[in-house]
Amino acid sequence: MNKAISTLLYSWIEAQATPAQLDWLQQRKALLTTAGTNRDLHISLGLIPRKMGRSDLILNQSQTDNAQSLADNWRATGWSIDMAARCWLLLEQAAIDPDGFGQLFQSLCRTADLNESITYYKATAVLPYSEALDWQIGEGLRSNMRAVFEAITHNNPYPYKHFEQNRWNHMVLKALFVESKLAPIIGLDERANAELAHTLCDYAHERWAASRTISPELWRCVGPFATDKLFDDLVRASCSEQVSQRAAAVLALQQSPDPRAPNILSKHPQMVQKIATNTLSWQALPD
Amino acid sequence: MMFIDPHAHMISRVTDDYEAMAASGVVAVIEPAFWLGQPRTHVGTYIDYLSSILGFERFRAAQFGIRHYCTIGLNSKEANNEPLAEAVMDILPQFVLKEGVVAIGEIGYDEQTELEDRYFRLQLDLAKEVDLPVMIHTPHRDKKRGTTRSMDVCEEHGIDPSMVIVDHNNEETVREVLDRGYWAAFSIYPSTKMGNARMVDILLEYGGERIIVDSACDWGISDPLGVAKTAQLALEKGIPKEQVELVCYRNALNAYGQSGQMNESDWLDPPSIDQRTLFEGNSILRGGREPVIKNATNDDTNTDLLIE
Numbered sequence: 001m002n003k004a005i006s007t008l009l010y011s012w013i014e015a016q017a018t019p020a021q022l023d024w025l026q027q028r029k030a031l032l033t034t035a036g037t038n039r040d041l042h043i044s045l046g047l048i049p050r051k052m053g054r055s056d057l058i059l060n061q062s063q064t065d066n067a068q069s070l071a072d073n074w075r076a077t078g079w080s081i082d083m084a085a086r087c088w089l090l091l092e093q094a095a096i097d098p099d100g101f102g103q104l105f106q107s108l109c110r111t112a113d114l115n116e117s118i119t120y121y122k123a124t125a126v127l128p129y130s131e132a133l134d135w136q137i138g139e140g141l142r143s144n145m146r147a148v149f150e151a152i153t154h155n156n157p158y159p160y161k162h163f164e165q166n167r168w169n170h171m172v173l174k175a176l177f178v179e180s181k182l183a184p185i186i187g188l189d190e191r192a193n194a195e196l197a198h199t200l201c202d203y204a205h206e207r208w209a210a211s212r213t214i215s216p217e218l219w220r221c222v223g224p225f226a227t228d229k230l231f232d233d234l235v236r237a238s239c240s241e242q243v244s245q246r247a248a249a250v251l252a253l254q255q256s257p258d259p260r261a262p263n264i265l266s267k268h269p270q271m272v273q274k275i276a277t278n279t280l281s282w283q284a285l286p287d
Numbered sequence: 288m289m290f291i292d293p294h295a296h297m298i299s300r301v302t303d304d305y306e307a308m309a310a311s312g313v314v315a316v317i318e319p320a321f322w323l324g325q326p327r328t329h330v331g332t333y334i335d336y337l338s339s340i341l342g343f344e345r346f347r348a349a350q351f352g353i354r355h356y357c358t359i360g361l362n363s364k365e366a367n368n369e370p371l372a373e374a375v376m377d378i379l380p381q382f383v384l385k386e387g388v389v390a391i392g393e394i395g396y397d398e399q400t401e402l403e404d405r406y407f408r409l410q411l412d413l414a415k416e417v418d419l420p421v422m423i424h425t426p427h428r429d430k431k432r433g434t435t436r437s438m439d440v441c442e443e444h445g446i447d448p449s450m451v452i453v454d455h456n457n458e459e460t461v462r463e464v465l466d467r468g469y470w471a472a473f474s475i476y477p478s479t480k481m482g483n484a485r486m487v488d489i490l491l492e493y494g495g496e497r498i499i500v501d502s503a504c505d506w507g508i509s510d511p512l513g514v515a516k517t518a519q520l521a522l523e524k525g526i527p528k529e530q531v532e533l534v535c536y537r538n539a540l541n542a543y544g545q546s547g548q549m550n551e552s553d554w555l556d557p558p559s560i561d562q563r564t565l566f567e568g569n570s571i572l573r574g575g576r577e578p579v580i581k582n583a584t585n586d587d588t589n590t591d592l593l594i595e
Contacts, residue, residue, distance in 0.1 A: 039380065046384035050547065054558045080560040111334060111378075113341040113385040118564060145346045147564035 002091055004070050005126045009088040012057055016081055024051050025085055029092055036096075044089060045108070049082040049115070056080050073186050074125045075155035086116070087123040094128050102132025109136050114145070121151035124158045134162060141171060146178050153185055160187030169196040172221060173203065182217040183283055189220070197225035201233045208236075216248030220282050223252030231258040238264060243286045247271055251282060288532060289554075292514045293317040293539035294393075294422075294454060294474060294501035297355065298336075298344050304504070304511040305351040311515035311580050314554040315354040317501075317543060318344060319393040319422055322364045324506050330374035337382050345387060349565040354554045356543065358392035358422050359383050366406040367398075376409060383417050389543040390414075392422025393454060396433045399426065404440070411444040420545050421446060423453045425460065427479065434460045438467055452499065452542050455480055461489060465497060470542045474503035475513035475594050482595040483517040487524045495533035499542065515580055516592050 014022060028044040057079040059067075067076040090108075094101040105127070109120055121140045127133060140152050153159060153171055163171065168191050175182055182188055200218050207214045219237060226234050234256065238249035250271040253261050265272055274280035292308065295316045308316070318340050327333055340357045348355035359382045361375045383391065391414040396403050414421045421441065426433035434453060441451050448468035456464055456471045457480070464471040473489070474480040486500060502513030510516070518535045522528065543549050557565075580592070 042381050043384060049386055054560055056559050078560075078563060080558070083560075111338055111381055113387060114343075114345045114565070115386055117342055145343065147346070150564075 002095060002126075002128060006088060006091045006095075008063075008066055008070060009084050009091070009126075012059060012063065012079075013052075013081060013084050013088060016055065016057065017052060021052050025089075029089065032089070032093060033096060041089075041093065041104075045086055045116070048085045048089070052082050052085045054080050054082050054115075057084055071126050072157040072161055074157050075184070075186065077155050079122070082115070083119040083122060086119050087126065090120070090123055090127060098128065101128060102130030102136075105130075105133050106136050109139065114147075117143075117145070117148045118151045121148055122156065124152065125156040129162060137162075138167070141167070141174070146180060149174070149178065150180055150184075153180065155184050155186065157186045159185070160191060163191075165191075165193060165195065169193070169199060172196060173199060176200070176203065176215050176218055179215070182215070182220060189224075192221045192224055194225045197222045197230055201230050204233060204237075213242075214245070216242075216244040216285055217282070219248040219252035223255030224257070226252060226256040226261075227258045231256060231260060235264055238268065247280055247286050251275060251280065251285075288312055288518060288528075288536070289314045290514045290518060290535045291315045291317070291539040292502050292504075292511070293452075293499055293543060294319055294472065294503045295511065296321060296503070296505035297348060298340060299323075299506035300504060300511055302347075302351070305348060305353060308511050308515075309351045309353055311512050313353060313514065315356065315540075315549070316348060317389060317539070317549075318355060318357040319390075319424075320358055320360050321362045321393055321424070321505070326365060326368065328368070328371065330371060330378060333371070333375050334378055337378075341382070341385050341387065346565065349561075354557075356387045356389045356549050358390040359385075359388050360391045360394045360410055360422075361406050362393060363395050363397035363403045363407065363424060363426070366403045367400055369402055372402065372406050376406065379410070379413060383413065383419060387548055388419070389546040389549050390420040390422045390452070391417075392420075392452075393424035394421065395424045395437045396426045397424075399429065399433055399436065407437075408440060408444060411441060411446055414450075415444065415446060419450075420543060421451045423451060425453060425455045427455075430455075430457065431459050435463060438464070438469060450545060454501070455503070457481060458485065458489065461493065461498075465493060470497050470499055470538065472499040472501055474501050475517050476503045476509050477594050478508070482593070483513070483520050484593060484595070486517050487521050487526065490521055490526050490530065490534065491524075495530035495538070497538060498534045499538045500534050501539075510594050512580055513594060516594060519580060520592055 031040055059076055064076050067074050112120060124137060137152060140148055143149055153175055159168060159171055200222055204214050204218060219234060222230055234249050234252050237245045240246055250268045253265050271280060290313045292313050295318060297316055297318050320337060320340060337359060345355040359379060361372055366372050391410050394407055394410045411421065423437050425437060452470040452472050453464045454472040455474050461471050473486055475483050475486060500514050500517050502511055504511040514535050518531050521531045540551060
């Protein structure tokens with residue numbers, strides 16, 4: 001898989017870089033492959049934004065489709081050319097020294113500047129798994145920097161593939177805490193679980209008690225487990241003054257196994273109709 | 288008017304300060320690596336410190352629409368701990384090419400010991416190797432001779448004065464620093480360094496060429512609005528606007544911009560990737576906005592303009 005991903009990334013870089021920039025990048029790779037020291041790697045990675053620039057990668061549908069099929073639904077959005085070049089060089093490095101790569105990844109994250117942090121965590125979508133890398137992901141998840149947190153959580157298949165349930169649940173909960181969107185989390189519906197649903201409803205009660213707003217996306221992970229008290233919470237949300245809350249509650253109620261669900265849904269015929277025609281969905285919630 | 292505070296230890300400041308700085312017109316700050324009051328005793332804490340000013344502090348500043356840069360170096364006080372200093376020298380090359388590193392600094396002398404001299408010189412060579420400007424911390428004690436010596440050593444190492452910012456100047460040091468072709472920075476720091484009324488007198492005497500105003504705000508009693516307040520006082524005293532802009536904005540940009548890591552477009556027209564990830568919810572395109580000097584306490588009636 002790595003080789004194919006590496007080729008794909010390079011093709012994106014190639015499409016936007018000048019011949020001189022590509023020469024430079026190839027020279028650095030050649031250096032690292034033949035006689036590269038740790039210092040050479042640090043300098044190469046450090047120089048990338050200076051040499052390659054920081055413009056956005058412009059990818060078309062077939063390019064992003066390729067990424068999805070090659071790397072477990074990886075959504076290649078929000079990448080810039082320096083990010084792609086750094087990621088490509090890391091993949092090459094992982095091929096040169098597979099056993100040492102996890103440790104290398106840790107040391108790079110330890111001394112990363114802000115954009116490097118974002119890039120390295122985003123790259124975990126395609127980097128080879130190791131225990132060391134997985135440990136480092138935990139550090140990134142604990143970051144207060146939302147852009148770093150989202151480098152792991154958004155459009156990245158890593159959590160879906162590798163997180164055990166507790167880590168997954170805390171990722172979702174933290175996303176809500178830091179007002180990060182849930183929709184870009186890959187596998188959100190597939191990884192929904194009863195424990196998460198209960199935790200989220202507890203969180204909703206905290207927010208209600210403090211008269212704070214609740215992200216309507218919260219209910220998405222509650223719906224399939226909404227019976228008893230959780231069902232009552234959805235009913236409460238469906239009576240909210242906010243249209244976004246009502247819409248999210250109706251979407252969630254459609255997933256609820258509770259026998260009372262059809263009755264509540266029948267009180268929201270317009271929204272049910274919108275869901276049927278796909279004008280209301282988790283991807284298209286009203287504000 | 289837009290301001291740059293090219294010497295501010297933001298790691299020691301609270302978010303109110305960032306808010307007040309942004310409101311006063313500060314668009315960018317430079318955080319020099321320095322000591323933290325309490326000496327560090329392990330290279331590990333040094334690594335984490337440098338990573339903080341390259342990472343988290345940059346993020347924190349961005350939340351207030353302020354661009355954050357830093358300088359990397361081993362300061363003169365901690366240069367006296369030889370085992371630590373040796374270990375720090377080994378890790379510095381890993382940090383000097385990071386994004387937003389605009390100089391090697393702040394380096395120079397504290398008590399003018401042999402060890403301080405040794406690591407000052409080694410770092411001058413590093414600056415030359417990676418083609419970065421140098422930010423010099425001139426000593427608090429025996430300042431005049433320490434300043435002269437710092438410049439002598441720079442020249443011994445073949446560093447062009449145009450690549451060196453000599454900081455913490457006062458009335459006694461400024462003439463020689465300017466005459467020898469260096470950038471002369473002044474820290475508007477109450478009680479120990481420079482007051483802003485004195486600063487205005489210096490501007491009246493020397494003009495604005497190669498003079499830079501900063502706050503050097505840190506964990507001591509200091510004022511993050513040092514640059515904005517000096518600008519306002521200078522304007523009130525009749526210093527031409529162009530000259531105020533030079534010393535409170537343009538000169539710092541020109542001096543540290545020599546690193547290639549600090550460009551006006553960073554705040555006027557940031558790369559779209561940064562706008563998406565770092566400046567969400569903040570408009571930093573605010574060149575035409577009227578600056579407001581607002582105390583960090585939000586007590587608008589108490590805006591002491593004088594820093595003495």
